[in-house]
Amino acid sequence: MTAYITHPDCLRHEMGPGHPECPARLGAVNEHMRAGGLLEELLCLEAPLAEAGDLKRVHAPAYVDLIFDSAPSEGYARLDPDTAMNPYSLNAARRAAGAGLMAVDAVLDGRAVNAFCAVRPCGHHATSRSAMGFCIFNNVAVAAAYALEARALARVAIVDFDVHHGNGTEEMFSRPQWRDRVLMTSFFQHPFYPYSGTADPAPNMINVPLAEGSGGAAVKRAVETHWLPALEDFKPQMIFISAGFDAHREDLLGGMALIEEDYSWITRELMALAARHSQGRIVSLLEGGYNLSALGRSAVAHVKTLKER
């Protein structure tokens, strides 16, 4: 069974008129799942609120406290040029991180083989000490650290296929204390926001920068040449996915050219790897994706594949 974890609070966070990271994104994902008849076939769960202690495994305690104190009672509190909080954002951010925690538990306790967290705000740009690029808490990092520290896994992999480099996740897990226990693999458009990912910060980071316009063939090459051999050697006990769908060719925020079938292919490759090393365990969390139709269709392709097992 595949778990589908979300929460209505994630629809209440919004950052001002015209902002691309809008509630309608999550609405589109939910609606495409429903229209595709998928929801009845998934284990649908409501995300809990992550506690401060769970967030502080990867975020500086002072940053977590600052966010808990920053939620405005009306209007917006600006965190960075692209990221803001409205009165509902704190709960949405805690639910987004909480979904990942619940997904780890559901998979490790055998309620589900794998899980998709349909959440916002997204997370992979959030660093240990700062909100950035629409992200408040680094949801995938919070979940991975929970699996390692609270659920006693020895090694986990984080795979990031968002069009943007997951600089926050990289910053957190480049640290010596995590290097032997976390392998991160990603591809991303380069040069492009956030203009990181090419400096090779640590041996546990497998980064593949791709030129604007890159499509399925380039991505398959990157995955087969760089990701899969490293993942195969590492033998992760659980695979996390930063599932951004903004590398889709219809997504104009990004400049890559993937289609739904490419997301199915990546998902299938990761499932084959997870079957060999991780008892099939995959926890996937929504990151970017700003063309509502392409986002909905790509998320369906991804979840349909997860469910195929």
Ligand SMILES: [Zn+2]
């Ligand atoms: Zn993105």
